Amino acid sequence: MIQDIGPNVFRNDFSDRGPSGNDIMLCYREGQALMNEPERLFPEFGDMPWADSEDTEYLFSVNERGFFLYKGARFPEGFSFQPLSVFRKDSSVFSFAGITGAQLYKWRNDNSYCGRCGTGMERSDRERALVCPKCGMTIYPKISPAVIVAVNAGDELLMIRSAGRTSSSFHLVAGYVEIGETFEDTVKRELMEEVGVKVKNIRYYKSQPWSFSDAVMIGFRAELDGEKQPFRLQESEVAEARWIKRSEIPEPSNNISIGSEMINRFKYGEI
Numbered sequence: 150m151i152q153d154i155g156p157n158v159f160r161n162d163f164s165d166r167g168p169s170g171n172d173i174m175l176c177y178r179e180g181q182a183l184m185n186e187p188e189r190l191f192p193e194f195g196d197m198p199w200a201d202s203e204d205t206e207y208l209f210s211v212n213e214r215g216f217f218l219y220k221g222a223r224f225p226e227g228f229s230f231q232p233l234s235v236f237r238k239d240s241s242v243f244s245f246a247g248i249t250g251a252q253l254y255k256w257r258n259d260n261s262y263c264g265r266c267g268t269g270m271e272r273s274d275r276e277r278a279l280v281c282p283k284c285g286m287t288i289y290p291k292i293s294p295a296v297i298v299a300v301n302a303g304d305e306l307l308m309i310r311s312a313g314r315t316s317s318s319f320h321l322v323a324g325y326v327e328i329g330e331t332f333e334d335t336v337k338r339e340l341m342e343e344v345g346v347k348v349k350n351i352r353y354y355k356s357q358p359w360s361f362s363d364a365v366m367i368g369f370r371a372e373l374d375g376e377k378q379p380f381r382l383q384e385s386e387v388a389e390a391r392w393i394k395r396s397e398i399p400e401p402s403n404n405i406s407i408g409s410e411m412i413n414r415f416k417y418g419e420i
C-alpha cells in the first residue's frame with residue numbers, strides 16, 4: 150500500500166526547524182506538484198538557495214531527511230508542475246511523501262482565515278496546527294474517516310462500478326463515516342444504501358492514510374446475511390453491482406490502496 154515505504158521510516162513529529170543540506174522542497178499549486186517526473190524527484194534545498202524561513206515550513210521527515218512546504222513564487226529550472234495523479238502509480242517514498250505533503254498544503258490553503266472571526270490564521274509554534282491570533286481558535290489537519298468493506302457470499306466477492314465516471318472499474322463499497330456513527334454502523338448503512346445488501350460478522354481488517362481525499366480508510370471484512378437477493382442500486386452512486394467468483398475477479402492495476410489489497414488477497418484465497 151502507498152504508506153508501506155519500509156525500510157524507510159516516516160516521521161511526523163512536529164518541528165519548526167528550517168531546511169538545510171539535501172532536504173526536500175515540496176511545491177504545490179491547485180491539484181499539481183513540482184517535480185522531475187521521469188526521474189521521480191522533487192527539488193532539494195540546494196536547488197533553491199533563495200528559499201528563506203518565511204517561504205518554507207517543515208512538514209515531516211523520511212529517515213533523517215526533512216520535507217518542507219515551499220510557499221514562494223520562484224521555482225528552480227528542470228522541474229515542472231505535474232498532476233497529483235502521478236502519485237497513484239506505486240508505493241514509494243516519492244508517492245507517499247508527495248501526496249501527504251499535498252494534503253497538508255491543501256489544509257493550509259483552505260484555512261487561511263479563522264472560520265469564527267475572519268482573522269488571518271498563524272502556524273502554531275508547538276504543534277501541527279493553525280491558530281487564530283485574535284480568538285484562539287485552533288485548527289488541526291483535516292483527516293476524514295471512511296470505511297471500505299470486502300463482503301463475501303461464500304466464494305464470491307461483492308464488487309461495484311461507480312456511476313458518473315467514464316472508466317469506472319469494479320471496486321469495493323466504501324463511504325465516509327457520518328455524524329453519530331460507529332465504523333460498523335457506516336459499513337451497514339453504506340451497503341444498504343448503495344446496493345441493498347445486509348451483512349453479518351463485520352471484522353476489522355487494516356487501515357490506511359489516503360491523502361488523495363483527506364481520508365483515513367478503515368478496512369473491514371463482512372459476510373452476506375441470508376440468501377442473495379436482487380441488488381437495489383443507488384443509481385446516483387452505483388452503475389452496477391456483482392457477486393464475482395475469486396477466479397474471475399479482475400486484477401487491480403496496482404496495490405497502492407487498501408481496497409486493491411483486499412481484492413487481491415480475496416482473489417488468491419488469502420482472506
Ligand SMILES: [Zn+2]
Nearest residue numbers: 263266281284
Ligand atoms: Zn478567530
